[in-house]
Amino acid sequence: xxxxxxxxxxxxxxxxxxxxxxxxxxxxxxxxxxxxxxxxxxxxxxxxxxxxxxxxxxxxxxxxxxxxxxxxxxxxxxxxxxxxxxxxxxxxxxxxxxxxxxxxxxxxxxxxxxxxxxxxxxxxxxxxxxxx
Numbered sequence: 001x002x003x004x005x006x007x008x009x010x011x012x013x014x015x016x017x018x019x020x021x022x023x024x025x026x027x028x029x030x031x032x033x034x035x036x037x038x039x040x041x042x043x044x045x046x047x048x049x050x051x052x053x054x055x056x057x058x059x060x061x062x063x064x065x066x067x068x069x070x071x072x073x074x075x076x077x078x079x080x081x082x083x084x085x086x087x088x089x090x091x092x093x094x095x096x097x098x099x100x101x102x103x104x105x106x107x108x109x110x111x112x113x114x115x116x117x118x119x120x121x122x123x124x125x126x127x128x129x130x131x132x
Contacts, residue, residue, distance in 0.1 A: 029106055031097035038096030042121035044128065052126025055119050059112070068130035078108040086130045098124045 030036075042048050057066075063078060065071040068085030075082050083090055102120045105111030112120060 029101065031094075031100040035100035036094045036097040038094075038099060040095035040099070040121050040124060042118060042125060044125040048122045048125045049129065051119065052122035052124070055115070055123045056126050059110075059115075060123070063108075068127065080108070082108075085127050086132045088132065091128070091131055095121070095124050098127065 056064075056068075060068075061072055062074045063070075063072045063082040064085055065075065065082075070082040070084040072082065085091075099120055101109065102112045102123070104113075
């Protein structure tokens with residue numbers, strides 16, 4: 001029986017994580033400190049906000065919804081569910097942290113590294129307008 005104990009513990013831990021992920025509760029996704037400190041080189045000008053909104057509508061609305069509440073038409077199919085981008089906890093994240101997450105992705109969040117840095121910084125500027 002001793003040899004099965006680690007396997008049983010591992011399966012129990014995995015089951016617990018699966019249940020937590022399915023509850024829709026926030027999960028930790030922390031950018032490295034170096035990335036989080038990266039400043040946004042794109043000022044939130046009307047042009048940047050317009051570009052960011054266009055990018056957001058095209059790439060983010062399906063999951064995060066039009067107001068960023070995590071209620072897009074695909075949200076119910078994703079585990080974990082998309083975060084509410086208007087939540088103060090999200091809004092408190094640094095621009096660098098958001099940029100890193102857009103660039104790196106984490107299932108089910110896609111990797112957006114194929115888009116220009118300007119597009120990624122501009123969408124962050126737009127997300128800042130989605131406050132509650």
